Amino acid sequence: MQDPCCHEHYPAVIVIISNLVSLLIYVIGAYILYRISLILAIVYVIFILILEFRLLGRHCVDCYYYGKTCAFGKGYLSSLLFPRGRPERFNQKKITWKDIVPDFLVFLIPVLAGILLLVQQFSWTVLCLIAALIFLGFFGNALVRGKLACRYCTQREIGCPAEKLFDKRKTS
Numbered sequence: 001m002q003d004p005c006c007h008e009h010y011p012a013v014i015v016i017i018s019n020l021v022s023l024l025i026y027v028i029g030a031y032i033l034y035r036i037s038l039i040l041a042i043v044y045v046i047f048i049l050i051l052e053f054r055l056l057g058r059h060c061v062d063c064y065y066y067g068k069t070c071a072f073g074k075g076y077l078s079s080l081l082f083p084r085g086r087p088e089r090f091n092q093k094k095i096t097w098k099d100i101v102p103d104f105l106v107f108l109i110p111v112l113a114g115i116l117l118l119v120q121q122f123s124w125t126v127l128c129l130i131a132a133l134i135f136l137g138f139f140g141n142a143l144v145r146g147k148l149a150c151r152y153c154t155q156r157e158i159g160c161p162a163e164k165l166f167d168k169r170k171t172s
Contacts (some may be wrong), residue, residue, distance in 0.1 A: 007155040014148045018072050020138040028129050028136075029110035036113055038070030041127065044109065053101055059093070061085030064152040064155040071149030107137035 005013075034041035056078040059064060061086035065075030114130040117123065126170055150156050156163050 005152060006157055007152045008154070010071045010149075010152070012069075014071050015069060015073045017102055018144045018149055019105065021144050022072075025107050025133060025136050025140075028133050030106060032110040032114045032117070032129055032133075035117055040113075045103075048106060051106065057082045059090070062090040064090070064158055069155065070155075071144070090155065090167075091161065093161045094166070095161040101129055103138075107133050108126075110138075132166075 004150075023094070030041045030044055036143045056074055060070075060074050060100035061082050063070070063075055063078075064087065066077045066084055066087075067079035070076075111130055111133050114126050117126050118130070150160075150163065153160070
């Protein structure tokens with residue numbers, strides 16, 4: 001039986017906030033890398049697009065929210081781009097820390113590049129952008145996932161490999 005606190009379709013405000021955090025990380029990261037090189041910024045954006053399409057095509061297709069509005073709106077978007085997968089496969093997936101390294105690189109690479117820029121020539125703008133990336137990468141994502149997304153997720157109730165990785169209260 002579905003937990004009554006779970007959203008069948010997430011409210012638009014949650015989808016907007018969830019995507020705004022990611023979008024801000026992407027834009028700030030691209031800008032910092034652009035300050036080094038346009039080519040580097042383009043490679044970064046391509047990297048992000050690859051990660052997003054990988055998520056939509058390999059994970060969202062098996063999710064409970066396929067064709068529905070999840071906290072990020074990707075279940076619906078995935079249904080427009082990819083055929084339905086097998087929902088029973090979602091919970092069978094194993095996610096390790098190695099699997100999420102690319103997601104961390106999305107904000108870690110621009111932070112390191114920003115530090116390199118600061119070493120070469122100090123800039124308050126770059127320093128503030130680095131601080132914003134660190135804040136959004138850790139606290140912004142924690143807020144979105146902890147308070148807005150995962151907390152009300154039906155797929156989490158059914159079984160989610162990411163929850164198994166991050167939830168320290170559960171024993172494997």
